[in-house]
Amino acid sequence: MSTQESPIELVTAFEKDVYEGLTTFPKFLYSKYIYDKTGDELFQKIMELPEYYLTRAEFSILKNNTAEIADIFEHPLGFDLIELGAGDGKKTRIILRELLERSAAFSYIPIDISQNSLDELVKNLKNEFSDLKVLPQQGMYFEVLEKLSSYNRRKKVIMVLGSNIGNLLHPKAISFLKNIEQSMSASDMLFMGFDQKKDPQTILNAYNDSQGVTADFNKNLLYRINRELDGNFQPEKFTHWESYDPETGTAKSFLVATEAMKVVLKKIRLTVEFEQWETIHTEISQKYDDNTVAWLAEQAALRIEKIFALDNKGYKNYVFKK
Ligand code: AVI
Numbered sequence: 001m002s003t004q005e006s007p008i009e010l011v012t013a014f015e016k017d018v019y020e021g022l023t024t025f026p027k028f029l030y031s032k033y034i035y036d037k038t039g040d041e042l043f044q045k046i047m048e049l050p051e052y053y054l055t056r057a058e059f060s061i062l063k064n065n066t067a068e069i070a071d072i073f074e075h076p077l078g079f080d081l082i083e084l085g086a087g088d089g090k091k092t093r094i095i096l097r098e099l100l101e102r103s104a105a106f107s108y109i110p111i112d113i114s115q116n117s118l119d120e121l122v123k124n125l126k127n128e129f130s131d132l133k134v135l136p137q138q139g140m141y142f143e144v145l146e147k148l149s150s151y152n153r154r155k156k157v158i159m160v161l162g163s164n165i166g167n168l169l170h171p172k173a174i175s176f177l178k179n180i181e182q183s184m185s186a187s188d189m190l191f192m193g194f195d196q197k198k199d200p201q202t203i204l205n206a207y208n209d210s211q212g213v214t215a216d217f218n219k220n221l222l223y224r225i226n227r228e229l230d231g232n233f234q235p236e237k238f239t240h241w242e243s244y245d246p247e248t249g250t251a252k253s254f255l256v257a258t259e260a261m262k263v264v265l266k267k268i269r270l271t272v273e274f275e276q277w278e279t280i281h282t283e284i285s286q287k288y289d290d291n292t293v294a295w296l297a298e299q300a301a302l303r304i305e306k307i308f309a310l311d312n313k314g315y316k317n318y319v320f321k322k
Pocket of ligand 1: 046054162163164165166167206207214217283284285
């Protein structure tokens with residue numbers, strides 16, 4: 001149950017989405033809103049956790065196949081390496097170093113919604129690689145991709161690491177891939193990481209770590225609503241809950257109200273009522289197998305050209321062309 005005391009105009013996308021999510025049954029919030037400054041920092045911590053195998057698995061794949069990946073990326077007329085959701089670029093550095101050592105003609109174009117993370121990334125890269133041409137682009141993936149495709153520049157290699165696509169339900173993942181496909185020409189390629197189905201317990205542990213960092217990350221949604229929408233959520237009254245369905249490969253995160261309560265979001269004049277054990281669904285982290293990735297690719301008119309994997313890592317990087 002929720003009430004809005006008097007109509008108020010919802011201005012930002014955050015306000016609209018929070019309003020919609022908390023007035024719908026069952027309640028939900030979009031995981032993209034976890035990533036403010038605090039959320040970014042918590043995600044950095046997650047990537048260091050012993051249980052969060054994804055980052056290390058992808059790092060090993062890039063490390064063990066660096067030369068072959070660089071061969072696939074390179075083009076005699078040069079190319080643009082465009083990374084969507086660049087983050088801290090820790091894994092990308094492996095490829096950048098190899099390309100620079102080969103004196104490959106390329107520019108690195110990291111795209112991120114957060115100007116802060118871009119500034120930080122560029123500063124660090126400039127320190128480490130003085131010869132690297134970095135052309136950061138702040139914005140939403142799709143807008144920036146559209147802009148880049150209209151330049152009609154040289155070969156584009158689009159990179160999406162970290163199984164970021166897994167935070168999208170299949171229909172949205174397909175639109176994401178379709179959008180990328182539309183920005184590609186025949187010589188362009190897409191290099192993307194997909195976390196794979198594996199022992200269900202390993203997946204549950206990765207999203208419910210023993211130090212509670214993932215719980216804090218999930219609850220950052222409530223802290224952010226408190227900060228930005230003048231809310232009075234008591235995050236300690238919510239439990240972080242993870243589920244994994246080994247049939248569909250979908251890991252789901254929830255925040256569960258441990259008691260009945262009323263929460264007021266003053267800025268959007270909304271009162272939200274929770275019953276005891278009512279849920280807010282906050283995130284999906286989809287796990288894949290080759291058939292599912294092939295199906296997604298087909299839906300987006302892409303074809304798989306090559307798969308990079310390491311034994312027992314349960315993670316794969318795919319090269320797609322159109
Ligand atoms: C960014 N994304 C791919 C992470 C994932 O694995 O779904 C976000 C995350 N959520 C909880 N832990 C990490």
